[in-house]
Amino acid sequence: MRALRRLAVACLALTATAALAAAPTLAESLLAKLAKAPPVSTPFIQVSYRGMLDRPLVVSGTLRWLGGDRMQRDIDKPFKETAQLGDGELSVQRGSGEVHRMPLARAPQAGAMLAGFRALLGGDLAALENDFALSAQGSQAHWVITLVPRTDQLKRQLASIVIDGRTEAPRCLTMTDANGDTSITLVGAMAKQGLQSVAPLESALAARCRNQ
Amino acid sequence: MRVAIWFVWLVLVAALGWGVARQLKISSDLRDFVPPARTADQKLLLDEIGKGPGSRLLLLAISGAPDAQLADLSRGLDAALAHDPAFTHVANGSHDLAQIASALLPYRYLLSPTLDTHRFDAAYLRAQLQQRVEDLSSPAASLLEPWLRRDPTLETLKLAQLWAPPHQPKLVDGVWFSHRGEALLVAETKAAGFDPGVQARAIESLQGHFAALPGARHAKLVISGPGWFGVQASRHTRAEAERFSTIATIGFVIMLLLAYRSAVPVLVTALPLLSGAVVGFALLALIFGHAHGITVAFGFTLLGVAQEYPLRVFSHRRVGVDTAQCVRELWPLLATAIVSVCIAYLAFFASGVAGLQQLAVFTIGGLITAGVCTRWLLPLVVPPAQHDMAKTPGLARAWHFLARLPRPRWMPWLVAVVGVCVVVFAPGKFWQNDLSALTPIPKAELQRDARLRAALGAPDVRYLLVLRAPSAQGVLALSGRVAPAMRALVARHALDGFELPSRYLPSIATQKARQARLPDAATLESALHQAMQGLPFRAGVFAPFVADVEAARKLAPLTPARFEATPLGARLESMLVQQGDGWVGLGTLSGVNDPAAFAVLAKDTHGTVHLLDLKASTESLIIAYRHRILVALGIAALLLCVAVTLALRSPRRALHVLGPMALATLLVLVVLRAAGIPLSLFHLVSLTLAAGLGLHYALFFERRTGDELEDLRTLHATLVCVASALLVFGVLALSSVPVLRAIGLTVALGVAFHFSLSVLMAPAGHLRREA
Numbered sequence: 001m002r003a004l005r006r007l008a009v010a011c012l013a014l015t016a017t018a019a020l021a022a023a024p025t026l027a028e029s030l031l032a033k034l035a036k037a038p039p040v041s042t043p044f045i046q047v048s049y050r051g052m053l054d055r056p057l058v059v060s061g062t063l064r065w066l067g068g069d070r071m072q073r074d075i076d077k078p079f080k081e082t083a084q085l086g087d088g089e090l091s092v093q094r095g096s097g098e099v100h101r102m103p104l105a106r107a108p109q110a111g112a113m114l115a116g117f118r119a120l121l122g123g124d125l126a127a128l129e130n131d132f133a134l135s136a137q138g139s140q141a142h143w144v145i146t147l148v149p150r151t152d153q154l155k156r157q158l159a160s161i162v163i164d165g166r167t168e169a170p171r172c173l174t175m176t177d178a179n180g181d182t183s184i185t186l187v188g189a190m191a192k193q194g195l196q197s198v199a200p201l202e203s204a205l206a207a208r209c210r211n212q
Numbered sequence: 213m214r215v216a217i218w219f220v221w222l223v224l225v226a227a228l229g230w231g232v233a234r235q236l237k238i239s240s241d242l243r244d245f246v247p248p249a250r251t252a253d254q255k256l257l258l259d260e261i262g263k264g265p266g267s268r269l270l271l272l273a274i275s276g277a278p279d280a281q282l283a284d285l286s287r288g289l290d291a292a293l294a295h296d297p298a299f300t301h302v303a304n305g306s307h308d309l310a311q312i313a314s315a316l317l318p319y320r321y322l323l324s325p326t327l328d329t330h331r332f333d334a335a336y337l338r339a340q341l342q343q344r345v346e347d348l349s350s351p352a353a354s355l356l357e358p359w360l361r362r363d364p365t366l367e368t369l370k371l372a373q374l375w376a377p378p379h380q381p382k383l384v385d386g387v388w389f390s391h392r393g394e395a396l397l398v399a400e401t402k403a404a405g406f407d408p409g410v411q412a413r414a415i416e417s418l419q420g421h422f423a424a425l426p427g428a429r430h431a432k433l434v435i436s437g438p439g440w441f442g443v444q445a446s447r448h449t450r451a452e453a454e455r456f457s458t459i460a461t462i463g464f465v466i467m468l469l470l471a472y473r474s475a476v477p478v479l480v481t482a483l484p485l486l487s488g489a490v491v492g493f494a495l496l497a498l499i500f501g502h503a504h505g506i507t508v509a510f511g512f513t514l515l516g517v518a519q520e521y522p523l524r525v526f527s528h529r530r531v532g533v534d535t536a537q538c539v540r541e542l543w544p545l546l547a548t549a550i551v552s553v554c555i556a557y558l559a560f561f562a563s564g565v566a567g568l569q570q571l572a573v574f575t576i577g578g579l580i581t582a583g584v585c586t587r588w589l590l591p592l593v594v595p596p597a598q599h600d601m602a603k604t605p606g607l608a609r610a611w612h613f614l615a616r617l618p619r620p621r622w623m624p625w626l627v628a629v630v631g632v633c634v635v636v637f638a639p640g641k642f643w644q645n646d647l648s649a650l651t652p653i654p655k656a657e658l659q660r661d662a663r664l665r666a667a668l669g670a671p672d673v674r675y676l677l678v679l680r681a682p683s684a685q686g687v688l689a690l691s692g693r694v695a696p697a698m699r700a701l702v703a704r705h706a707l708d709g710f711e712l713p714s715r716y717l718p719s720i721a722t723q724k725a726r727q728a729r730l731p732d733a734a735t736l737e738s739a740l741h742q743a744m745q746g747l748p749f750r751a752g753v754f755a756p757f758v759a760d761v762e763a764a765r766k767l768a769p770l771t772p773a774r775f776e777a778t779p780l781g782a783r784l785e786s787m788l789v790q791q792g793d794g795w796v797g798l799g800t801l802s803g804v805n806d807p808a809a810f811a812v813l814a815k816d817t818h819g820t821v822h823l824l825d826l827k828a829s830t831e832s833l834i835i836a837y838r839h840r841i842l843v844a845l846g847i848a849a850l851l852l853c854v855a856v857t858l859a860l861r862s863p864r865r866a867l868h869v870l871g872p873m874a875l876a877t878l879l880v881l882v883v884l885r886a887a888g889i890p891l892s893l894f895h896l897v898s899l900t901l902a903a904g905l906g907l908h909y910a911l912f913f914e915r916r917t918g919d920e921l922e923d924l925r926t927l928h929a930t931l932v933c934v935a936s937a938l939l940v941f942g943v944l945a946l947s948s949v950p951v952l953r954a955i956g957l958t959v960a961l962g963v964a965f966h967f968s969l970s971v972l973m974a975p976a977g978h979l980r981r982e983a
Contacts, residue, residue: 177354
């Protein structure tokens, strides 16, 4: 099924003009290489920079893609939380407390995150292109994919998602909210390396994502 | 000339009918039709019937397409209904209650229960802020962040959760879905649930919105709820009644052609009855201005007697004798029948129930008009007779057969004794008090309603929690006090969920108590400063929170009137109603498993809070209503006996007329009881119609003519009348609609028994002359 869909995307790309086709082709080939069969899991470290806070928030744990549109994010530090995304719903349970549920439609950012990771891990370009305009820069060895929301509903919450990666592995996922707040999520090898400071500067962390 | 008079008559009936149809309002207000309420619950039931929360809810399920498409349809229908004035509220799970709650943002500290158990001190604020830090790392952070500066304790969210339905279905694509994969919605109509006319328009509008949605052609919309059932029932009943009356009319026409070998009766026989009905309606319009739908249905049924008047005339006409002369000869007997029945119906007029008074006016006016038309108008429009009905082939043989039947004198007495025993001792309940047994709604639809109701956590239609207090504030305070007891009942599984008025609006006293616990600005600033130590929040970030708390300290508490102007106002409005000098709160309940458990609640609150069983209250009203009808019918029977005795000027002759009527009525009861059919009001009205027809049979068979041909004409007339009644009502007895079946079966049985007994119990020497 996925092979068919990829073929369809390739055919569409061929019929488009060369200039327009260039960027999606890079993005597509990158995402195709990244694709893995579910379930896939990776450690992560999320560093959030928020306007109302005077220092970044750092949480770490494991991200799991369970296949389809189902994802799970387990935070181990500094507290325990399990967030599940799927079937158009987000459910969050902190510690052993009550499970809070809400429709993804009401938490578009969570939906965007799901779409981003799903694209990264599943290589599902078609699903991604419904909601985002895709562009890719760099080379196969060292690349950056940028997702910009297409729908007004998403645009109200989210400015962009930027994914940095090397060859076949993504490294960082930077989400910028409409109000300018950002969160940088390190995955894979980058997450295993850990942070070099308790409260890294946003610019320093961004540079690390791009340069190392 | 005859044709001209006939045509003018027809036009007059049509014109008057048209005029009356424009003037007369047919109401479906049950209050017109049942006796005045005696208990407070009955009064509440009548005031609130169909208006209360729950009964106006329509449950909707969309199926037959992929989930994403169903979700789109659900959102589309939701948006369309939100702008439809026929609906006051619609929900499909997609609404962000936090947005609704934000309309009441300044009042959040007065409405949320947080301050009942906590104070905004350093310890509480610290615990809250600690949680907010964690929230900011969650995938839903962007959802909360805009609120946090004003509302770090998330009161808005607490209110949204408080106001959300207690048992929400699961969300797929942001809208409610059942476990069977249907998208679910609830819509509250503006119209009362038991007002089929207005409900039908609302439902049509709803179906129109759905059909206009893209992709709706491939999906299926299922509607359920009291309003839908009402519309379905009346639609189904009307369709069935129309189908059966078409069949019956065709049969009737064929029968008239065969019986009279002329087209004339077909063209004129309906005119007296129609004239009677039109005059009856005109009287209703003049005297009452409106009529209840049930009056119209019952009235038409009772007026069916008038169909016999022209048939009698046609059977008794003789070749070479003026029709007017024949009518004059018949008139004393017809007049006796009409006047006796009208006197009997006066009892209905004295019943004191508006619906029965309307019934009496309609029936008496209609019967007299039909009689007068038969006496003075009919002879003007019919051509002279071509045949003498006495010479109908086979009629004389039928006469001799009937005359030779054995007639033991002890027979009626034995039949009466056995009949009374069967009626009294047959097992099974005597009366049908359960209105739902009369509904033509298929079982599958009722089961689906229960399933959707459970899936949506929609309130039970049968039970309401009634809270009584002298003032609206008293009701809200009472509601706040019983909430813990109700939660305990839920924990014990006596019910699944409940919704009290105080859930939306606490009493002013509660609001003031919460207000008093809000700290002043300086105290709050210092507590906040202490709470923020070591947390990553920027200094001064919660200044809007401090300002809001300060503003809330000075707010005038929210009153019901002001709350009702908000988006949630409609919900409170239907739960808080004024009745007489007091106020009543209506709490909705879902999944009531143990109604008896509420007795303790009623005892603890000294009866100010109790469970209202709408079904039991309706049944008590029906019983009271039936009681009135029975009394009226009893008096009517007595009046009839007196009238017939006076008219015949002989108790012995009266006995020969009234005896067969009484015994035939008893025999119908015997059959119904033996078949285990509980009696409803429709059976009673049908028995009355059958008795009216039976009166004719008995009166005519009792008549001394001394003329064999005239006796044969009487037999002809009676046979035509019996056959037509059996045809019309026998067909109705085959209906799948319980009400139509009840009427059809009872009248058909009644006609058969009345005819047989008036033949068998005719006075000695009349029918037996030939034997």
